Amino acid sequence: MSKAKILIIEDDKEISRLTAMYLEAEGYSTHIIADGAKAKTTVHHEQPDFIILDLMLPGLDGVSVCKQLRQFYQHPILVLTACSDDISEVSLLKLGADDYLTKPVRPHVLLARIENLLRRYQFTAQDSKQLQVGQLKIDTNKQQVSCNGLIPALTTAEYEMLLLLATHAGKIVSREDCCRALRGINYDFNDRSVDMRISGLRKKLNDDALPYQTILTIRNKGYMLSNG
Incomplete structure (x- = not known):
């Protein structure tokens, strides 16, 4: 039985493929889109429990996507970024990301962050x-x-x-x-x-x-x- 539905918004086909394969091996179901402009419609249609969002996207960049989604989406959003400086972290927190990881992402670290964010969300939802x-x-x-x-x-x-x-x-x-x-x-x-x-x-x-x-x-x- 699937643990949760995860939407991967990533335009690098190899990264998204490997990420989906790893998460599905851990019991999650996944859906992939590569165009930021399709994010809002896809979230409404798929109703994911969790979103992995790359910042560098065609159509609509990840920052704009996150701002757009936060108008209605309350589940966790984990951002992937190539930058690790303090300015990037501040910007990510301001735009509404729950957490972030810098590339290249280690699979076991990604899984740990996802599980932690989902536990927090589920705990508060049940209270x-x-x-x-x-x-x-x-x-x-x-x-x-x-x-x-x-x-x-x-x-x-x-x-x-x-x-x-x-x-x-x-x-x-x-x-x-x-x-x-x-x-x-x-x-x-x-x-x-x-x-x-x-x-x-x-x-x-x-x-x-x-x-x-x-x-x-x-x-x-x-x-x-x-x-x-």
Whole structure:
């Protein structure tokens, strides 16, 4: 029985073929497209559980594809990129990617990232608690957030970051704890990855101007969701 349906958006035929072959050997079903312009229609039609997205695509580049998909697609998106510098990482987090890997991709690392992201998504999808902190409401059945009448479209990583802060409302959550919750205890993390997701959350919650009212920065300690 297939574990999950994975859409591979990659124009390199050999890379996509080998990736699909490896994932199918691990029990996943796959679908491949090579043109970024077909991504939106394909996602609506195929309803994948996970997307592997290359940045360099014909028709529509990966950055534009990710932005387009994030208007309606809430499942994990893993980006493949040839760049590994900090600027690329910041850009990827801003556009809505849940995680990224630099090429050439090692199959066992790709599989580990996919499994980790799917576990996180499935765990939050099964959680039936309703959380409310001040004007912030989290419906964990629908994985939907509302704040002061706004219903922001959050990525899986942003949603889980907010859920972590909400379950510890009024208490400081360290950057280390944020990263462990998002990427696993043994992941080699850095502060910028967490900070960028916090920045994205603030923007979507309409709280990106100082002084912050919802997600507070506690200097040299971490972040705290205000319960006031």
